[in-house]
Structures are given as C-alpha cells and as structure tokens.
Amino acid sequence: MSGTPGEGRAWAWLDHLQAGGTTPWARWSAEVPTRGRVLPGAQQLELLRRLNLAGGVSPRLAQRVLGASAPGRGRPDLELVGATEVRGFGWAPVDPADLPDDELVRVATGLVAEDVREAAARASDPAAAAPRTARPVLQRVRTAWPWARRAPAYRLAGDPWLGSLWRRELAAAGRPPGGRAPEVLVLAGPLSVGLAHTWSARSAGVDGAPPWPQWLAATTERRHVPRPLDVAAVADRWATRVGRERVRVVVDLDRLPAVVDAPVRPQAPRLSGDAVELVRRVGVGLGLLVLPRARQELLRGVLVPMLHDLPSATAGPRLVVPPEHHRWVARRSVQVRAAVLRAGYPVLGDPDALVDAPDALAEAEGAPPSDAAVLDLAVALLRRHDDRGATSPATPTIPTTREDER
Amino acid sequence: MSQRVLLHVGTPKTGTSGLQDVLFRNRERLLEHGILYPAERFDAHFLAALDLMRLPWGGLETEAFGAWDDLAAQVRAHEGTAIISHEILATASRSQVGRALESLGHRADGTGAEVHVVLSVRDLVRQVPAEWQENVKHRSTITFERFLEQLRDPARESRIATWFWGVQEIPDILDRWGHALPPERIHVVTVPAPGGPPDLLWQRFTRAFGLDGLELDLTVERANPSLGAPETALVRRINQAVNQRLEPADYRPLVRELLAHRTLSQRSRSPRLALPPDVHPWAADLCARWVEEVRARGYDVVGDLEDLRGPSASTAWADPDAPSETQVAGAAVDAIAALLLDNARLSHEEQRLHAELAETREALQRSYLRPSYRLRERVVGRLQGGRVGRAALGAYRAVRGRSSRSA
Numbered sequence: 001m002s003g004t005p006g007e008g009r010a011w012a013w014l015d016h017l018q019a020g021g022t023t024p025w026a027r028w029s030a031e032v033p034t035r036g037r038v039l040p041g042a043q044q045l046e047l048l049r050r051l052n053l054a055g056g057v058s059p060r061l062a063q064r065v066l067g068a069s070a071p072g073r074g075r076p077d078l079e080l081v082g083a084t085e086v087r088g089f090g091w092a093p094v095d096p097a098d099l100p101d102d103e104l105v106r107v108a109t110g111l112v113a114e115d116v117r118e119a120a121a122r123a124s125d126p127a128a129a130a131p132r133t134a135r136p137v138l139q140r141v142r143t144a145w146p147w148a149r150r151a152p153a154y155r156l157a158g159d160p161w162l163g164s165l166w167r168r169e170l171a172a173a174g175r176p177p178g179g180r181a182p183e184v185l186v187l188a189g190p191l192s193v194g195l196a197h198t199w200s201a202r203s204a205g206v207d208g209a210p211p212w213p214q215w216l217a218a219t220t221e222r223r224h225v226p227r228p229l230d231v232a233a234v235a236d237r238w239a240t241r242v243g244r245e246r247v248r249v250v251v252d253l254d255r256l257p258a259v260v261d262a263p264v265r266p267q268a269p270r271l272s273g274d275a276v277e278l279v280r281r282v283g284v285g286l287g288l289l290v291l292p293r294a295r296q297e298l299l300r301g302v303l304v305p306m307l308h309d310l311p312s313a314t315a316g317p318r319l320v321v322p323p324e325h326h327r328w329v330a331r332r333s334v335q336v337r338a339a340v341l342r343a344g345y346p347v348l349g350d351p352d353a354l355v356d357a358p359d360a361l362a363e364a365e366g367a368p369p370s371d372a373a374v375l376d377l378a379v380a381l382l383r384r385h386d387d388r389g390a391t392s393p394a395t396p397t398i399p400t401t402r403e404d405e406r
Numbered sequence: 407m408s409q410r411v412l413l414h415v416g417t418p419k420t421g422t423s424g425l426q427d428v429l430f431r432n433r434e435r436l437l438e439h440g441i442l443y444p445a446e447r448f449d450a451h452f453l454a455a456l457d458l459m460r461l462p463w464g465g466l467e468t469e470a471f472g473a474w475d476d477l478a479a480q481v482r483a484h485e486g487t488a489i490i491s492h493e494i495l496a497t498a499s500r501s502q503v504g505r506a507l508e509s510l511g512h513r514a515d516g517t518g519a520e521v522h523v524v525l526s527v528r529d530l531v532r533q534v535p536a537e538w539q540e541n542v543k544h545r546s547t548i549t550f551e552r553f554l555e556q557l558r559d560p561a562r563e564s565r566i567a568t569w570f571w572g573v574q575e576i577p578d579i580l581d582r583w584g585h586a587l588p589p590e591r592i593h594v595v596t597v598p599a600p601g602g603p604p605d606l607l608w609q610r611f612t613r614a615f616g617l618d619g620l621e622l623d624l625t626v627e628r629a630n631p632s633l634g635a636p637e638t639a640l641v642r643r644i645n646q647a648v649n650q651r652l653e654p655a656d657y658r659p660l661v662r663e664l665l666a667h668r669t670l671s672q673r674s675r676s677p678r679l680a681l682p683p684d685v686h687p688w689a690a691d692l693c694a695r696w697v698e699e700v701r702a703r704g705y706d707v708v709g710d711l712e713d714l715r716g717p718s719a720s721t722a723w724a725d726p727d728a729p730s731e732t733q734v735a736g737a738a739v740d741a742i743a744a745l746l747l748d749n750a751r752l753s754h755e756e757q758r759l760h761a762e763l764a765e766t767r768e769a770l771q772r773s774y775l776r777p778s779y780r781l782r783e784r785v786v787g788r789l790q791g792g793r794v795g796r797a798a799l800g801a802y803r804a805v806r807g808r809s810s811r812s813a
Contacts, residue, residue: 038500038585069499071460075568077499088695090578091562091571110460288460288467 007034010083014039014066017048020056024049024097025080040066041077046096047104047379054379061386064114070106071113071285101371105281108378112278112303113285115385120302153179154260157238158186158249160228161197164204164300165269166256175262184238185259186231186249186345191333192356192364194229195219196319200271201228203280204299206292211280212273212319212368220328225336231354232339239345249340252349259348272316275307277369278377306381313377320366321356330358410487411510411521412615415583416496418573419536420526420597421607424626426451426491428608432622439620440486444477451477451492458506459498464654478509482519489615496525496579497572503582514586521591523583524614527576528597529716530689535679537570539638543666545657547645549727554685576714577699589704596709600717614708631667634676635726636733640741641666642726643734669744676733677724686719 008031015032016023025045039045048065051057057065069077079093155177156163166187167177188194195216202209209215219226228234235247250256271279279299286295307313321329333356340351414422426448429436433443445451453470454477456463481488490510498506511519528536538553548556548566556564562571571578576594584592593614598606612618633641644661652660681689697714700707724730773779789795 038504040501041499044501067501067505069460069501072462073565073569075563076497076572077501087577089575089699090581092560284462285460288462289471291468 004085005031006080006083006085007039008032010039010080011035013080014045017045017052018059018062018066020052022049022052026095026097039080039083041069042080042094042096043070043077043099043103043107044068045080046099047107049096050104050375050379051383054383057383058386061382064111065107068107068111070103071110071288072106074106075103101375105371105375105378108375108382109278109281110285112282112378112381112385113289115382116282116286116298116303116306117289119306119385120298123302152261153182155182155184155238156187157184158188158228158231158234159194159197160201162187162189162253164201166253168300170257170260170262173262175260181246182242184235184242184247185256185348186235186238186247187253187256188229188231188249188251188336188340188354189253190354190356190360191225191229191336192321192329192361195226195321195329196273196276198226198228199319200276200279203276203283204296204304206296208283208287208295209280212277213322216321216325220325225332229336230339231336232343232345235340235343235345244345247345249345249347249351250349251347251351251353255348269308269314270318271304271307271313272373273319273367273369274316274373275310275313275377276319278313278374278381279303279307281374282378306384307377310377310380310384312380316373317365317367319368320364321361322368323362326356326358326361329356330361409485409520411481411512411519412487412489412524413495413506413510413521413583414489414491414493414524414526414615415498416493416525416573416579417527417533417576418493418496418540419533420493420528420595421611422491422493422526425526425608425611427626428622428624429489429491431625435620435622436489436617441617442481442484442486442488444480444484444488444490451490452494454490455492455495455498459494459502461494464658474506475509478506482509482511487616491524494573495583496574497569498582500582500585503585507586512586521587522593523580523587523591524593524595525576525579525583526595526597526611527714529693529714530574531681531686531693531716532600533574534681534685534689536632537574539633539679541566542638542642542645543633543662545645545649545654545661547642547649549642550679550725551727554682558685558688576696580700580703580705584705590706592703592705594700594705594707594709594711596707596711596713598709599713610708631671632679633666633670634673634733635679635724636676636729637666637670637673637737638679639726639729640670640734640737644741664744664748665741669740670737673737673740676737677722679726680720680723682725683719683723690716 009028011034012030012032013021013023013025013028016028016030025042044066048057048062051061051065076091078091078099081093081095084093156167170176189197196212199209199212199215202215210218224230231249235249239247248259250259256262282303283295283299286298290298333354337351337354340347340354414425416422429443430445430448433445436443450473453466453473455461455474456467457470457472458474461467477490481490488510495506507521510521512521513519534554534557535550538548538550541548541553546566553566556567557570559567562568573579580592580594595607595610595614598610608624641661644665648657648661693715697711700714701711786799789799
C-alpha cells in the first residue's frame with residue numbers, strides 16, 4: 001500500500017513504539033510502507049510512548065492503548081503533524097509531545113477503568129482467586145457473626161472518607177461495624193481535612209464529583225458545611241435513632257482501635273490529592289461501563305486498594321485548601337466546634353482540633369492535583385495490572401452504607 | 407448476515423428525529439419487505455451510539471451497556487437490508503468507526519456485508535443557531551455570542567466546540583466514516599433550502615434508504631421542533647434559574663419536552679434564530695469550501711450540493727442575547743399557562759391515586775379483621791416474646807422460604 005513520506009514515517013514510528021521504543025515523533029525519521037486502515041491518534045501513540053518510557057508494556061496492552069478512544073466528550077483522536085496532507089478542515093495535526101497531559105489522562109483513565117472492571121470480575125471468579133491468608137479462628141468468627149463477639153457494637157458516622165477507610169480496615173481486622181445497640185462514633189477532624197475527605201468520598205461515590213477547585217468553590221459559596229462535616233448535626237441525627245448516651249464524637253483517631261476493641265491496630269493509609277483525582281477520573285470512565293452503585297464499589301473496593309499498594313499514590317502531596325477559601329473555612333470550623341460543645345456530646349480527643357486556625361491553613365503543605373502526576377499514576381497502574389495479568393486484586397468488600405452521606 | 411447495511415450517522419438537526427420516528431413505527435412493515443430496523447424502543451440506536459462511543463448523557467448511559475453489540479448482532483443475523491440511524495454517530499472517532507464497521511460485518515477484502523454510510527447535511531448558516539438552541543434545550547446557559555466565539559476559536563478546545571465540529575464538520579465526518587468505503591457507498595443527503603416543498607427531504611431520504619414504493623405511515627409523532635429567538639432566550643433564562651435545583655430526570659420532561667417542544671415551539675410568529683450579519687460570511691465561506699470538497703470526492707449526492715451554501719444573511723436579525731422583552735414575556739405567559747394546565751392534570755391524577763390507595767387500604771383492613779389472620783397474629787406475637795419461640799419461628803420461616811423472615 002503506498003502513501004506519502006509522512007505517512008510512511010508515521011507507520012514506522014508506530015512499529016517503533018509497538019517494539020517498546022521511546023523516541024519522540026519530532027526526532028523520528030525512518031519510513032516503512034503504509035498499511036492498515038488508519039493510524040492511531042496522536043494521544044494513543046504518545047501514551048504508548050510514555051508507557052514505554054516507564055518500562056514497557058505487553059503487546060496486549062500496547063494494542064489496547066492504540067485502539068482506545070478517550071471516553072466522554074473532548075478533542076477527537078488527533079493526526080500527527082507532518083504525517084498527513086494539510087486539510088482545510090478538521091482539527092490541526094499535533095506533535096504528540098506537545099499534547100497537554102490532560103489529553104493523555106483521558107485515554108489512560110478509560111483503560112484503567114476497564115482494568116478495574118476486569119480485576120473485579122476476576123476476583124469474583126473463585127477459580128482465579130488467590131488463596132486467602134488464614135486468619136485466626138476467633139477473628140473469622142467475629143467477622144462472620146458480629147453478634148457473637150463480646151466487644152461492644154459500634155457504627156461509624158461523620159467524615160465519609162475516614163469512615164470508608166476505617167470500616168474496611170476494621171472489618172479486615174475482624175471488627176466490622178454493626179451489632180445490636182451500637183455506639184455511634186462520629187469521626188471528625190479539622191474542617192479543611194474534612195472538606196478534602198468529603199471530596200474524596202464523592203469522587204469515589206455513586207455520582208462522582210467535579211474537580212477539587214470547582215467543588216470547593218461551589219461548597220464555600222453555601223452558608224453551611226457539607227452535611228457529613230456538620231458534626232453536631234450528624235450526632236443529633238443519630239441521637240434521635242439510638243439515644244444521646246450512645247453517641248460519641250471521635251477527634252483523636254489514634255484512640256479509635258481501642259474504643260472499638262480492635263484486636264490489631266489498623267493504620268488506614270491516606271491517598272495523595274493526585275491519587276484521589278485519578279479515582280475521580282477513572283470513575284467517569286467506569287460510569288460508562290457499570291451502574292452507579294457498582295461504580296462506587298469498584299472504585300472503593302478495587303481501585304483505592306490498588307492505589308494503596310502504589311507508593312507514589314500515598315506519598316504525594318495532600319490536598320490543601322487554597323488561600324481564597326481560608327477565611328470561610330476558619331470561620332465555619334469555629335462554628336462546628338462551638339456547635340459540638342453546645343450539644344454536649346462526649347468528645348474523644350481535643351475539640352480544639354476541629355478548628356482550622358488561619359495560620360495553620362496558611363502554613364499547610366500540599367498542592368492541588370496536577371495532570372502530570374495523575375498521568376504518572378495512571379501509567380503506573382496500567383503497567384502494574386499488565387504485569388500482574390491474572391493476579392487477583394482485593395475483592396470489593398468495603399461496606400458502602402448510606403452512613404457515608406450522613 | 408445482512409447483505410446490505412445502511413448506516414445513517416448524522417448530522418443533527420437535519421430531520422433525523424422525524425426519519426427515525428417513521429422507521430421505528432413502520433418497522434414491522436419494513437421487515438415484510440426484508441428491511442430490518444432493529445429497535446425495541448424508540449431510542450435504541452441512540453443508546454447503541456452512546457455505548458459505541460462511551461458517551462455520558464445525563465445518566466442515560468447506564469441504560470446503554472452492551473447496546474451496540476446487541477444492535478450489531480441483530481444486524482448480522484438478518485438476511486437482507488438493515489438500517490441504523492442516529493445523528494450523534496457523526497462524532498465517532500476513527501477507531502470507533504473501525505469497530506462499528508467490523509461489528510456490522512464489513513470486511514476490508516470485500517467479502518463481508520455491503521455497508522453504506524448515509525450523511526444528511528444542512529448548511530452552517532442554519533446549523534449554527536440550531537446547535538446553540540439544542541445546547542440551550544440541554545440546560546446550557548451560554549449566550550449566543552459566547553457560543554459563536556467558541557465555535558470560531560481555531561483551537562477548538564472548549565467542550566462546545568469539540569462537540570459541534572465533531573458532529574457538524576461534514577468533510578471530516580466523511581473522512582472518518584468513509585475512509586474504508588468506496589465513494590459510491592457514501593450517500594450525502596442535502597436538506598432542501600428554505601421554502602421548498604415540505605416533503606422534499608423525505609423524498610430524498612426515501613431514495614437514499616431505498617424505501618421508494620413502500621407504503622409507510624408518515625405521521626411523525628416525535629420531532630425536534632425549533633424555537634424562535636425570544637423563546638430560546640426564555641429557556642436560557644429558565645436554565646439559569648433552575649439548573650442547580652432541577653435534576654436531569656425532571657428537566658427532560660418538564661423543560662425540554664413540556665415547555666420547549668410542546669409549548670414554545672408552537673409560537674411560530676416570533677423572529678427565528680439566525681446568524682448575526684457579521685458572522686454570516688464566515689459560515690457561508692466555510693460552506694462553499696465544503697461543497698467543493700464533497701463534490702471533488704465523488705460521493706453519491708441525494709439532492710443538490712448547492713443547498714449546502716445556505717440562505718443569504720437576514721436583513722432583520724433578532725439578537726437572542728438582547729431579545730424583545732415583550733416577546734419574551736409573551737412566551738413566558740404561554741409557559742406559565744402550560745405549567746398550570748399540566749399541574750392541574752397531575753393534581754387530578756394525584757386525587758385519583760389517593761382514592762385508589764384509600765380503597766386498597768380499606769380492602770387490606772377488611773382482610774386483617776378476618777379471625778384466621780388475627781389468630782395467626784396472636785401466635786406470632788407470643789412466639790416473638792421468647793428466645794425459643796423466635797428460634798422456632800425462624801426455623802419455620804426458613805423451611806417455608808418466605809420473605810417475611812426479615813419482618
């Protein structure tokens with residue numbers, strides 16, 4: 001099949017990338033005869049090059065990348081500059097190296113979403129499941145029959161992200177929430193942290209969330225803090241159901257394992273802001289593959305544990321509130337503490353920890369999510385899933401009760 | 407395998423809703439003539455297109471999982487001609503086009519199904535205002551001026567520009583969909599210029615889809631009618647007021663269907679949407695270049711490519727960003743009247759349902775008063791009072807297998 005020299009160069013570059021090459025398009029000069037129906041888009045080719053730069057991928061993943069289109073609306077697959085004749089219509093061809101990272105993230109997160117769905121399907125296949133580590137008999141009994149334990153029953157409310165992480169950790173440690181006449185523990189912390197956590201929970205939730213800056217701007221336009229962060233109101237709602245004497249506010253999370261009588265001391269790992277942004281964007285792609293409730297279960301039960309295993313996803317900068325919102329956060333956090341003290345619920349820890357002092361907000365270290373870091377994480381996840389092949393991931397067992405939204 | 411597949415891929419605002427309505431309602435009659443229009447529901451091809459292109463659409467995408475593969479399987483299983491039609495297919499990427507053609511039985515060596523691509527087209531002079539209106543009817547609050555700025559930005563980075571050019575740039579759509587097909591299998595149907603015979607477009611569709619001579623019911627129940635400038639301005643203002651509070655599932659029936667389609671579109675005497683005089687030359691020039699490009703490619707043109715040049719600039723242009731407030735008020739009164747009437751209808755329905763519920767409750771109460779029920783209720787209450795009784799009750803319910811176990 002004949003073609004222009006530019007097309008021949010593009011097909012040769014495709015061969016190079018499929019063989020694991022990393023040379024940028026601008027420095028590529030070799031040609032081969034053209035073939036096939038169409039060349040993949042610049043986004044797909046550049047993503048494959050980035051994967052190769054990170055250490056290479058299997059032929060199967062390379063094919064998936066080249067055949068993927070970014071889910072949702074946005075720029076279409078773009079032509080390589082110099083590979084096609086100049087047309088008087090359509091999108092201008094690009095040098096793939098000049099593409100914004102966001103374009104590559106769109107394609108990559110669509111592929112990660114497929115991996116997450118596939119990993120969950122594999123985990124639910126008993127034949128392919130990895131052998132489970134044997135747990136002590138007592139722990140297994142407690143997990144299977146919570147009512148059989150002697151420890152007091154409990155439920156977690158308040159901060160939705162902390163609640164989700166601790167439920168998972170405590171369930172794994174044989175102390176799942178539930179039981180008869182439970183004590184309700186309202187998890188709380190500084191409002192600035194709670195806001196980041198609420199956004200994280202919504203990003204990994206049924207409906208998804210807008211990006212952090214937009215979500216925060218919309219939140220601080222309102223008079224009230226998000227419902228799960230209004231600690232006194234959450235405690236009041238539970239008090240009407242279980243009685244005031246069975247509601248406690250937990251500010252000092254280090255004391256939580258002792259309160260719930262956990263046989264081990266779980267350390268709920270945290271995710272960087274970039275990792276949560278990746279969760280949010282994978283959620284967009286996953287929403288086109290599974291129903292909303294399943295999306296939440298896959299994000300929290302499969303993707304988040306995958307990220308916990310990725311050092312760069314836990315070591316990155318945490319989310320901080322940008323300066324334009326400091327005043328709102330500081331003022332509302334004082335109101336939250338005052339409401340808790342006024343309501344009179346017992347507080348485990350120092351209630352002053354609920355307050356965000358302006359100085360502390362100004363000095364907080366962190367950064368908003370960046371497309372470059374999100375892309376790096378997506379590349380790492382794609383490669384890890386590619387390496388593991390049939391390795392079974394964590395089964396999505398995390399409780400996703402409605403408490404998250406309270 | 408289908409011997410022939412007619413794949414209608416766009417463009418929006420070219421009479422596609424009317425065509426799809428006729429095809430859907432006549433699908434049994436079409437099948438009698440060996441033509442398959444595979445759809446269990448009216449929007450089946452829309453859902454299939456969402457699935458193929460992995461597009462979110464206000465929650466409808468959750469009804470679309472696997473819809474394309476199902477559609478393609480029905481086409482492959484049919485002996486004869488099959489028709490698929492949805493206008494958002496126009497924005498499919500090259501790899502999605504490749505997947506679609508392959509799934510429908512197309513083979514590069516010519517051994518597979520004979521796939522034809524049909525693209526109905528209309529000039530940009532009419533399409534640009536129509537697309538803005540379509541955006542407004544999908545909750546957008548963007549002004550017409552800002553919309554035009556985004557379309558004319560060469561970078562095309564905005565969400566609106568990427569969508570618009572994806573579904574409206576005719577030569578690019580034909581490049582993506584027609585790359586693997588010979589030009590004689592690409593059919594470009596032009597929408598007639600304003601003022602032509604009302605059934606001329608249908609005649610052109612009939613020719614493109616090979617429906618000549620078939621007796622079809624042409625009563626169109628679902629159309630996508632247009633609004634005038636003040637009516638569109640009113641809907642944009644309504645969007646600004648309710649977007650934060652009205653869920654998509656409520657917006658669609660109330661604003662889009664009840665207000666826009668069923669009420670405001672009836673106001674045909676208000677000024678029509680049109681391009682501003684200073685933007686008209688840009689659109690006309692682009693159309694002229696597209697006409698030459700399409701002509702040079704040798705496609706089968708159904709109609710007249712000159713239709714694509716569009717009407718001349720309007721002498722009395724009405725700016726929808728600064729509409730006549732009197733006209734907007736008139737439209738608003740019509741909207742309020744429609745909402746009141748609909749509210750009254752719902753209120754009557756609510757009363758009827760209340761009455762029905764009261765009757766049901768009464769019947770239920772009567773059944774509770776039967777001696778056998780009261781005896782059983784007493785026994786269950788007694789058993790639930792003790793541990794042994796509860797265990798016995800649990801065992802009984804487990805054996806019986808009734809859902810009352812959790813009660």
